[in-house]
Amino acid sequence: MLNPYVKKIYKCFRCQEEIYFDNNTKSQTDKPIPLDPITNLPHDCSKSNFKSRKKTVSNEIMELEKREIERIRRISYD
Numbered sequence: 001m002l003n004p005y006v007k008k009i010y011k012c013f014r015c016q017e018e019i020y021f022d023n024n025t026k027s028q029t030d031k032p033i034p035l036d037p038i039t040n041l042p043h044d045c046s047k048s049n050f051k052s053r054k055k056t057v058s059n060e061i062m063e064l065e066k067r068e069i070e071r072i073r074r075i076s077y078d
C-alpha cells in the first residue's frame with residue numbers, strides 16, 4: 001500500500017533540486033506551488049529569475065541568528 005504521507009518528489013526544472021507539490025498549498029491563482037521536501041516551505045529556487053534582494057537579506061539574518069544561538073549555547077555550557 002502506498003503511504004499517503006509520502007511526498008511525490010519531482011525535480012525543479014531550473015536547479016534540479018527536489019521539490020514536491022501539495023494540493024493544499026496553492027498560489028492565489030490556484031496553481032500548485034513547488035515546495036521544498038525538507039523544510040516544507042515554498043521552494044526557493046537558486047536559479048530563479050525572480051531572485052529578490054529581500055530573500056538575500058533574510059538569509060543573512062538567519063545566518064546571524066544561527067551564530068547568536070551558537071553563542072548563547074556556548075555561554076550556557078560554560
Ligand SMILES: [Zn+2]
Binds near residue numbers: 012013016017046047
Ligand atoms: Zn529550483
